[in-house]
Amino acid sequence: TQLLEQSPQFLSIQEGENLTVYCNSSSVFSSLQWYRQEPGEGPVLLVTVVTGGEVKKLKRLTFQFGDARKDSSLHITAAQPGDTGLYLCAGERGTYKYIFGTGTRLKVLA
Amino acid sequence: EAGVAQSPRYKIIEKRQSVAFWCNPISGHATLYWYQQILGQGPKLLIQFQNNGVVDDSQLPKDRFSAERLKGVDSTLKIQPAKLEDSAVYLCASSLVQGGTEAFFGQGTRLTVV
Numbered sequence: 001t002q003l004l005e006q007s008p009q010f011l012s013i014q015e016g017e018n019l020t021v022y023c024n025s026s027s028v029f030s031s032l033q034w035y036r037q038e039p040g041e042g043p044v045l046l047v048t049v050v051t052g053g054e055v056k057k058l059k060r061l062t063f064q065f066g067d068a069r070k071d072s073s074l075h076i077t078a079a080q081p082g083d084t085g086l087y088l089c090a091g092e093r094g095t096y097k098y099i100f101g102t103g104t105r106l107k108v109l110a
Numbered sequence: 111e112a113g114v115a116q117s118p119r120y121k122i123i124e125k126r127q128s129v130a131f132w133c134n135p136i137s138g139h140a141t142l143y144w145y146q147q148i149l150g151q152g153p154k155l156l157i158q159f160q161n162n163g164v165v166d167d168s169q170l171p172k173d174r175f176s177a178e179r180l181k182g183v184d185s186t187l188k189i190q191p192a193k194l195e196d197s198a199v200y201l202c203a204s205s206l207v208q209g210g211t212e213a214f215f216g217q218g219t220r221l222t223v224v
Contacts, residue, residue, distance in 0.1 A: 004152075006152075033212075040217065040218075041215075041217055041218075042114070042201050042203065042214075042215025042216050042217055042218055043153070043201075043215050044215070045212045045213070048212070088152050088153070090152075097155060097158060097165075097166050098155070098213065099155070100145075100152035100153045100154070100155075101152050102151060102152050103150070103151060103152045105150075
């Protein structure tokens with residue numbers, strides 16, 4: 001059973017466009033992380049959000065944790081080809097275990 | 111600072127054969143994770159160690175998968191016998207402590223079972 005569903009599954013956009021990736025669950029998480037994974041590499045942490053309603057910004061990336069701590073979103077402004085990759089959310093449940101989402105594969109065309 | 115080291119990078123075996131993967135975490139990291147990532151999906155946690163003790167192995171297929179972390183440092187993951195559906199990337203990650211902290215991932219081992 002996949003607890004964290006991400007949408008869309010695939011996204012191909014032109015350089016300069018904006019996009020939003022969603023991470024949804026019916027379960028509550030004590031914290032949520034977003035990772036980016038490039039081909040042939042392991043995931044790399046982008047951000048951790050802990051408080052319901054929390055918004056964090058990392059340059060052109062904006063992360064939001066839902067008020068009920070069941071969902072999250074990642075918004076990218078003016079996407080660049082370097083943003084291409086697999087974006088993964090990971091929710092922390094109970095005993096320090098992170099459950100990864102289904103992933104969103106983003107391709108930004110120059 | 112050296113990252114998480116995994117070997118081998120690639121492995122091709124026939125079904126019913128056995129295979130082992132090795133992971134050396136970042137020095138001083140107490141928590142070590144093994145994940146299975148099937149192509150196009152998010153990683154699935156197989157087993158989590160805290161030092162040399164198992165914290166969670168609820169999703170480890172124990173009839174064919176085993177893992178150990180002797181002396182609380184390096185870890186090995188073994189599959190015996192392998193099935194076609196075991197084809198995946200096996201990722202090792204480590205973190206300083208449990209919970210709410212960054213997990214650092216290795217490059218993974220891509221296993222193909224034919």
